[in-house]
Amino acid sequence: MTRPAARRTSLPLGLVLPATALLALALGYPLVRQVVLSLQEFGLAQQFGQPPAWNGLGNYRDLLTDSELWVVVLRTVAFCFVNAALTFGIGLGLALLMARMSRLVRILAQCGLLLAWAMPVVAAMTVWQFLFDTQYGVVNWLLTRAGGDFEGHGWLLDPWSFFLVATVVVVWMSVPFVVFTLYAALTQVPEDVMEAAEIDGASPWQRFVHVVLPAIRPVLLVVVLLQVIWDLRVFTQIYTLQKAGGVSADTNLLGTYIYTLGIKGGDFGTAAAAAMFMLLLTVVLTAPYVRLMIKQEED
Amino acid sequence: MRKIEGKSAVRLNKTLATKSVAVAAITALLGVTSACGSDNEDAGGGPDKAEIVVWLNGADTPDSARTWLKETFEKEHPGSTLTIEQQEWEGLVERLTTALTSADQTPDVVEVGNTQAATFTTVGAFSDLSGDLADLGGDDLLPGFVEAGSVDDKTYAVPYYAGSTYVFYRKDLFEKSGITEIPATMADFVAAAKKLKQDSGQADFSGYWLPGKDWRDGAAFLWDAGGDFAAPEGDGWKATLSSPESITGLEAFQDLYTSASGAPADANESDPVTPFCAGKIGMMSRPGWVQGMLTDPESGCPELAEQVGVFALPGSDGEPAPVLLGGSNIAISAKSPNQDLSRDVVALMLSEDYQTILAEAGLTPARESYAAKLGDDEFAQATIAAASNAKLTPPAANWATVEGKFVLEDLYSKIAQGGDVKKLAAAADEQIDAELN
Structure with a gap:
């Protein structure tokens, strides 16, 4: 029955190695490259082969002393929370509603949500742009018909209304995922516990708060976490809307800001430094959720 | 035992979460991380047969010219193909910035706005065309555009056409x-x-x-x-x-x-x-x-x-x-493996036949001696009058980033x-x- 010790240790190691190597290559390399880049003076000339010069923490210093970064960060965080909250609220509401729908209606609703979820972002953005077009958009047409003064109204002109449109689009695209996930979780709430609570005289609200919510808590946390991450790094929607109208300098979020610094402005070092900053921000914002998730698994 | 398992699962979750966060942040920089080239091959050379990709911008170049270029090139180079990919003017600088750096993905010949040329010529993105300049038209080429494509007495981008609104x-x-x-x-x-x-x-x-x-x-x-x-x-x-x-x-x-x-x-x-x-x-x-x-x-x-x-x-x-003073230059991507074939494409694009098609479509030809091909109708007269007092944006090396950032x-x-x-x-x-x- 005794086996050589070497055999016992090498097999698991051999099994773990490929996965670890793949992770290190796919996740580690870009991260290391980005850190290195953020410490260099790396412009267009370096892109085409000239050796980069080391810049120490110069890129970070430039960034942190530039007031624009802080404005962009504030804007990004605000946009992220508003969108995550709206998506979550609407998604939870729809999921609860779906649990009470008749079969046919539910299937119809699910198909609709699935289509919105499956639509490629760029294609969806084209349609949204048509809808909100200044001169020929159907939104302006409808609002004018309804008695408003919206003829030739530029939705993307004012940063506030730009972000209103962006919020509508982003929430529209993210709600289906929340609905499906939460609906799946809701179907797992034990019937007998619900019944017992009802017999004990718990009101619907009490049942929701004290039975349903604790039961779906693990899923809720994951959904919120993912939503915050996704809304922090939102890029395509903002980028496309900026091309359609609006003033890009006033509507940059971190994603488009980094793109502007790097790809449009040809300053890759500073862009990498800004990306590091974004990474830090993501970690800070999501840390509480990750901690909660870990605590929950330990319990 | 169960407790320990739980813990390691937690740790895995944690690292996964942190890493997915890291990936999220890096995505925005993908263009940068995937573009790292130091292999500077010498200009010239390349295979006899290849699939040549030409980037033209907007609807400026008429379809008849595109067809002529494709057919003529493929006839003169049996076995090779020429594909024209149309790019939007808007956002061109960013697309060139990412595409030109990769030897695998770079187009071979690119059209670039005359005011954008300096940004790429000064960093070595284009092949040196000084040696071909005489064959392509020499002093007959529109001087302002040759200047826009030159750095330190070397020409990297040649005139394609001019045109003012x-x-x-x-x-x-x-x-x-x-x-x-x-x-x-x-x-x-x-x-x-x-x-x-x-x-x-x-x-x-x-x-x-x-x-x-x-x-x-x-x-x-x-x-x-x-x-x-x-x-x-x-x-x-x-x-x-x-x-x-x-x-x-x-x-x-x-x-x-x-x-x-x-x-x-x-x-x-x-x-x-x-x-x-x-x-x-x-x-x-x-x-x-x-x-x-x-x-x-x-x-x-x-x-x-x-x-x-x-x-x-x-x-x-x-x-x-x-x-x-609007217009374009054409250049060959320094990273393109098909340098010789690309030079032939550029020569065709500056040939009398091709430039005549451009002139008939209302674009001012790249060579001064072809200007007469514009004709003398109302449109030709307006073209010539508009160009007579046309001006360029400041010829600063970084001007294209001013344009690129939409300032x-x-x-x-x-x-x-x-x-x-x-x-x-x-x-x-x-x-x-x-x-x-």
């Missing part, structure tokens, strides 16, 4: 408003634009179509007033949008936008056909090839297009106004929205100074 107007609307003569001065022009708008009585009608982000046509009003974007100072550049002359010019733009244009303040000039064909435009500044889009029975409106007349935008002194689009759009011209100009000056120096 001139004014398209609706003859029937002129008649209706009682404007009997083509405007001879800037003041006449502005008055005509305002009158057309007034007579239409429509908010979305443009006496003069001037989308808020169209700084390229808006530049004419800046220059006509004696202003400019930037001027050389010492070793570098100094933005001059706040000079009294520039302010006057920008205010003229604001006045014209407010009282004569019906285009959105945050739109650009990329689609003139839709509003024109909807009958919402009295006058507009567009390059000559737009006429072809208007007369196209499928995408245009031939009936309305029959009413089109053209003239060069008049300046305050009655001479043609200083409009932006001027944002400035003009904010002015069109009714912003304080002096404050906006001062803020734009600061941004331009930061980019150019």
Whole structure:
């Protein structure tokens, strides 16, 4: 029955190695490259082969002393929370509603949500742009018909209304995922516990708060976490809307800001430094959720 | 035992979460991380047969020229193919920035706006064409464009075509408003634009179509007033949008936008056909090839297009106004493995046959001796008159990043929205100074 010790240790190691190597290559390399880049003076000339010069923490210093970064960060965080909250609220509401729908209606609703979820972002953005077009958009047409003064109204002109449109689009695209996930979780709430609570005289609200919510808590946390991450790094929607109208300098979020610094402005070092900053921000914002998730698994 | 398992699962979750966060942040920089090239191969060489990719921008190059280029090249090089990929002008700088750095993905021959060329020629993105210059036309090539494609006596990008915008107007609307003569001065022009708008009585009608982000046509009003974007100072550049002359010019733009244009303040000039064909435009500044889009029975409106007349935008002194000297250069990507074949493509694009097709479509040919091929109709006369006083943007190495970051689009759009011209100009000056120096 005794086996050589070497055999016992090498097999698991051999099994773990490929996965670890793949992770290190796919996740580690870009991260290391980005850190290195953020410490260099790396412009267009370096892109085409000239050796980069080391810049120490110069890129970070430039960034942190530039007031624009802080404005962009504030804007990004605000946009992220508003969108995550709206998506979550609407998604939870729809999921609860779906649990009470008749079969046919539910299937119809699910198909609709699935289509919105499956639509490629760029294609969806084209349609949204048509809808909100200044001169020929159907939104302006409808609002004018309804008695408003919206003829030739530029939705993307004012940063506030730009972000209103962006919020509508982003929430529209993210709600289906929340609905499906939460609906799946809701179907797992034990019937007998619900019944017992009802017999004990718990009101619907009490049942929701004290039975349903604790039961779906693990899923809720994951959904919120993912939503915050996704809304922090939102890029395509903002980028496309900026091309359609609006003033890009006033509507940059971190994603488009980094793109502007790097790809449009040809300053890759500073862009990498800004990306590091974004990474830090993501970690800070999501840390509480990750901690909660870990605590929950330990319990 | 269970406890330990739980813990390691937690740890895995944690690392996964942190890593997915890291990936999220890096995505924005993908273009950077995937582009790292240090293999500088020598110019020249390449296989005999290859699939050549040519990037042309916008609808400027007519279809007949594209077909000619493809067929001629493939006939002269059996076994090779030539594919033309059309790029949008908007966002071209960013696409070139990412595409030209990768030997696998780079197009072989690219068209680049004359004002954008310097950004790429100064960093070694293009192959040195100095040795081929004599064969391609030598001193006959448009000098301003050769200069735009040259650094330190070496030429990396050669002229492709030139073209400035001139004014398209609706003859029937002129008649209706009682404007009997083509405007001879800037003041006449502005008055005509305002009158057309007034007579239409429509908010979305443009006496003069001037989308808020169209700084390229808006530049004419800046220059006509004696202003400019930037001027050389010492070793570098100094933005001059706040000079009294520039302010006057920008205010003229604001006045014209407010009282004569019906285009959105945050739109650009990329689609003139839709509003024109909807009958919402009295006058507009567009390059000559737009006429072809208007007369196209499928995408245009031939009936309305029959009413089109053209003239060069008049300046305050009655001479043609200083409009932006538009046009393109062509260059070969330094990272392209097909250097020799690419040179043949460039030679074909500067050949008499090809340039004649461009000239017939209203583009000013790349060689001065071909100018006569433009013909002598109304369009040709307007082209020549507009080019006679045309101006370039500041020839600073980093000018393309000013364009790439939409500094001027944002400035003009904010002015069109009714912003304080002096404050906006001062803020734009600061941004331009930061980019150019």
